[in-house]
Amino acid sequence: MTEFDDDTANLTIANSGVDLPRIERAVREILEAIGEDPDRDGLVETPKRVAKAYGEFFAGLHEDPAELLATTFDIDHDELVLVKDIPFYSTCEHHLVPFHGSAHVGYIPGPEGKVTGLSKLARLVEVYARRPQVQERLTTQIVEALMEHLSPRGAMVVIECEHMCMSMRGVRKPGAKTVTSAVRGQLREPATRAEAMSLILGK
Numbered sequence: 001m002t003e004f005d006d007d008t009a010n011l012t013i014a015n016s017g018v019d020l021p022r023i024e025r026a027v028r029e030i031l032e033a034i035g036e037d038p039d040r041d042g043l044v045e046t047p048k049r050v051a052k053a054y055g056e057f058f059a060g061l062h063e064d065p066a067e068l069l070a071t072t073f074d075i076d077h078d079e080l081v082l083v084k085d086i087p088f089y090s091t092c093e094h095h096l097v098p099f100h101g102s103a104h105v106g107y108i109p110g111p112e113g114k115v116t117g118l119s120k121l122a123r124l125v126e127v128y129a130r131r132p133q134v135q136e137r138l139t140t141q142i143v144e145a146l147m148e149h150l151s152p153r154g155a156m157v158v159i160e161c162e163h164m165c166m167s168m169r170g171v172r173k174p175g176a177k178t179v180t181s182a183v184r185g186q187l188r189e190p191a192t193r194a195e196a197m198s199l200i201l202g203k
């Protein structure tokens with residue numbers, strides 16, 4: 001059983017929402033299971049490091065998108081707002097290895113003019129990416145959060161990713177990209193959708 005110092009204990013559930021000492025114990029188990037010596041010099045701090053890293057990777061489980069989108073502005077704009085090329089890292093829930101790429105997030109503000117800060121769109125991607133995920137659910141959750149909290153005329157999310165579980169193991173196809181999209185409301189209309197897609201693709 002590992003001893004935990006105060007630093008680690010202070011970062012447990014109450015602060016980050018993630019039980020770091022428990023992750024430390026599990027990582028020590030994994031190191032032993034692969035035939036390593038968790039007490040050798042280079043590995044002795046590794047369970048603690050991995051626990052902290054997991055605290056970051058999964059922090060989104062303990063964050064509330066409603067809070068994030070609660071601050072809105074009265075800006076008179078009833079056409080597309082699009083933040084594209086938002087880089088992010090997530091964790092594949094099947095293999096617990098990263099998938100990473102870019103998200104493009106757009107919406108058309110609703111009649112009551114709820115417009116959010118642009119950084120909040122990128123933060124919204126982070127809230128859902130920092131969880132065990134599959135790309136399809138990540139895409140849908142972002143678009144649904146926009147629809148629920150901003151009541152826009154329409155919303156659209158396109159995500160392009162490389163999955164490490166397809167690159168470094170299994171089928172081993174580095175460079176293969178997966179593209180997913182989720183479109184709601186007015187953005188489903190062919191002309192509006194085409195305009196948004198051309199803005200996304202026009203690099």
Ligand SMILES: Nc1nc2c(ncn2[C@@H]2O[C@H](COP(=O)(O)OP(=O)(O)OP(=O)(O)O)[C@@H](O)[C@H]2O)c(=O)[nH]1
Pocket residue numbers: 092093094133134135136163165166169170171
């Ligand atoms: N739909 C979807 N599949 C994913 C995602 N991330 C990983 N996968 C797939 O999840 C599947 C899991 O398949 P399994 O057959 O249960 O697991 P596996 O034996 O490790 O599969 P291989 O990767 O083919 O070796 C694989 O086909 C992965 O490519 C994702 O975001 N969305």
Ligand SMILES: [Zn+2]
Pocket residue numbers: 092093094095096097163165166
């Ligand atoms: Zn995977």
